Amino acid sequence: MSNNAYSRVRFFSGENVPLETHKVRMVQRIYLRHILDRHKVLAETGNNTFLLPNRDVFLDMLTDSGVNAMSEAQYAAMFMADDSYAGSETFYRLESATREFFGTKYFLPAHQGRACENILATAYVKPGSYVITNYHFTTTKAHITRLGGLVFETVADDAAKTKSDNPFKGNYDMGKFRAFVEKTGTDKIAFARIELGTNLIGGQPISLANIREVSQYCREKGLKLILDASLLADNLYFLKVREKALARKSLASIVRELASLVDIIYFSGRKLGCARGGGICLNDEADYRLLRDFVPLFEGFLTYGGMSVREMEAMAVGLRETLDIDVISQTPLFVEALGELLVEKGVPVVTPFGGLGLHLDASSFIPHVPQEHYPAGALGSAVYLVGGIRGMERGTLSEQRNPDGSERLSNMELLRLAVPKRVFTLSQLKFVADRVSWLYERRDLIGGLTFSDEPQTLRFFLGRLKPIGDWQEKLIAAFLKDMPSGL
Numbered sequence: 001m002s003n004n005a006y007s008r009v010r011f012f013s014g015e016n017v018p019l020e021t022h023k024v025r026m027v028q029r030i031y032l033r034h035i036l037d038r039h040k041v042l043a044e045t046g047n048n049t050f051l052l053p054n055r056d057v058f059l060d061m062l063t064d065s066g067v068n069a070m071s072e073a074q075y076a077a078m079f080m081a082d083d084s085y086a087g088s089e090t091f092y093r094l095e096s097a098t099r100e101f102f103g104t105k106y107f108l109p110a111h112q113g114r115a116c117e118n119i120l121a122t123a124y125v126k127p128g129s130y131v132i133t134n135y136h137f138t139t140t141k142a143h144i145t146r147l148g149g150l151v152f153e154t155v156a157d158d159a160a161k162t163k164s165d166n167p168f169k170g171n172y173d174m175g176k177f178r179a180f181v182e183k184t185g186t187d188k189i190a191f192a193r194i195e196l197g198t199n200l201i202g203g204q205p206i207s208l209a210n211i212r213e214v215s216q217y218c219r220e221k222g223l224k225l226i227l228d229a230s231l232l233a234d235n236l237y238f239l240k241v242r243e244k245a246l247a248r249k250s251l252a253s254i255v256r257e258l259a260s261l262v263d264i265i266y267f268s269g270r271k272l273g274c275a276r277g278g279g280i281c282l283n284d285e286a287d288y289r290l291l292r293d294f295v296p297l298f299e300g301f302l303t304y305g306g307m308s309v310r311e312m313e314a315m316a317v318g319l320r321e322t323l324d325i326d327v328i329s330q331t332p333l334f335v336e337a338l339g340e341l342l343v344e345k346g347v348p349v350v351t352p353f354g355g356l357g358l359h360l361d362a363s364s365f366i367p368h369v370p371q372e373h374y375p376a377g378a379l380g381s382a383v384y385l386v387g388g389i390r391g392m393e394r395g396t397l398s399e400q401r402n403p404d405g406s407e408r409l410s411n412m413e414l415l416r417l418a419v420p421k422r423v424f425t426l427s428q429l430k431f432v433a434d435r436v437s438w439l440y441e442r443r444d445l446i447g448g449l450t451f452s453d454e455p456q457t458l459r460f461f462l463g464r465l466k467p468i469g470d471w472q473e474k475l476i477a478a479f480l481k482d483m484p485s486g487l
C-alpha cells in the first residue's frame with residue numbers, strides 16, 4: 001500500500017466524499033445547450049448517442065475509452081517518441097514496460113483492443129467451435145461469430161440481476177463451466193476467456209481466487225486461457241479492497257500472479273494505460289509465432305502495430321502508473337459517489353457499484369417500455385435531452401439479431417454513464433445525479449424507440465432510431481416548467 005492512500009481518507013464531518021488525487025492543469029471548455037437545441041440534435045442524430053457531435057454534449061459519459069485524462073509524465077514521455085517504421089526505440093521501451101508489468105516474454109502491438117480480438121479469433125476460432133467466457137463483450141463476440149464460432153457464458157445467474165451484494169459478479173460459475181466442458185469436449189473449445197472488470201454486466205470484477213480455479217481447471221483439461229485485461233485497473237482496485245486475502249499484497253505482485261495464471265493476455269490501451277492502442281502479451285513461443293504473423297498483415301509492422309509512437313510512450317508510462325492505488329481508485333470512488341446520490345433518490349442502478357461507470361437499470365427505470373422498444377436506448381435519449389449528458393446503451397440495441405431476424409433480447413437493459421479517469425469533478429457528477437433524479441420522477445413520460453435505419457453488424461454504433469409517439473415533446477414541456485431557462 002502506498003504512503004499516500006487518499007482512498008482511505010475520511011472527512012471528519014462523516015460525509016462520504018471522494019477526494020481527487022490530482023490537480024487540473026489543462027482544461028477543455030464545454031457547453032450546455034438549450035433543451036430545444038438538444039432535441040433538434042437528437043432528431044438529426046437518430047437518437048443514437050454514438051452519433052452526437054461533441055460540440056452539443058455537455059458531459060461526455062459515453063465511454064472511458066481513449067478519453068481518460070493523462071498524467072504530466074505521460075505527456076512528457078510523448079516528446080521522446082522515436083518515429084520509425086522498424087526498430088523504433090519506443091517499441092522496446094513499451095515492450096519492456098509490458099514485461100515489467102505482466103512478467104510476460106513477448107509483446108505484440110495492435111492498434112486497439114478489438115484488433116487483438118481479431119488476431120486471436122483468426123488464429124484460434126473455427127466454424128462451430130466455442131469460446132467460453134465469463135461474459136461476452138460486443139466486439140469480442142462479433143469477431144468470434146464472424147468466423148462461425150459460438151460463445152458460452154459462465155457467470156453465475158445472479159450476475160445478470162441488477163441488484164445484488166455479490167462483490168465479484170464477474171466470477172466464473174465453476175459448476176456451469178465444468179458441466180459445459182464435460183458435455184462439449186475440449187476439442188470443440190477454441191479457448192476460455194476471462195474479462196476483467198466485466199463490461200456489459202456493469203464493470204463488475206472477478207476475484208483472483210476464482211481466476212486461480214479457472215486456471216487450474218483449464219490446465220487440467222489442456223484448454224487455452226486468454227485474459228482480456230482492458231479493464232484491469234478497476235478490477236485491480238476491487239481485488240485490493242474486496243478480496244481480503246489480498247489486502248497486504250502489492251499491486252505489482254497481484255498483477256504478476258494474474259498474468260501467470262493465463263496463457264495469453266490482451267488489452268485495449270485506450271483503457272489500460274490511459275492512452276490509445278493495444279497489445280497482446282504471452283510467453284509461449286509457438287503461440288507467439290502464430291499470432292505474430294497477423295500483426296504486419298492487419299495492423300502494421302511488428303514494432304508499432306498501427307499505433308502512433310507517441311501513444312506507445314504514453315502507454316508505457318500509463319502501465320506503470322496503474323500500480324498506484326491512488327491512481328486506480330479514482331474511477332471506482334467517483335462511480336460510487338454518483339451511485340450513492342442516485343440510490344438516495346430511489347433511482348434503480350446496478351449494485352454493487354462497479355468500475356468504468358455508473359449503470360442505470362432501464363428495465364426498472366421505465367418498466368412500461370418493452371425490450372423490443374429498446375428501453376436502455378430510450379433512456380439514453382432522455383438523459384441527453386434533460387442534461388446534455390451522453391451515455392451508452394448496453395442492452396438489446398447492442399445485441400445482434402438472431403440469424404432468423406428476430407431480436408435477441410439482452411439479459412440486462414443498462415444505460416452506462418462512464419466515468420473516465422480523472423476527467424469529471426464532483427459537482428459535475430452532482431449535476432448528473434440531479435438531472436437523472438428529475439427524470440426518474442417524470443419516468444412515466446418516457447417512451448420507446450424504433451429503428452429507422454438498421455445496419456447489419458454492430459448496429460448500435462451507426463443505427464438511427466426515432467421515438468415512438470410524442471414522448472420527447474411531453475418531456476420537454478415538463479422540463480421547461482421546472483427549469484424555465486431550458487438548461
Ligand code: F0G
Pocket residue numbers: 062063064065112113114115137139195199228230231268269270277278
Ligand atoms: N474488451 C473490453 C472489456 C472492452 O471494454 C473493450 C472496449 C474492448 C475489449 C475493445 O477495445 O475499443 O480498444 O477496440 N470497450 C469500449 C467501451 C469500446 O466503451 O467500453 P477497443
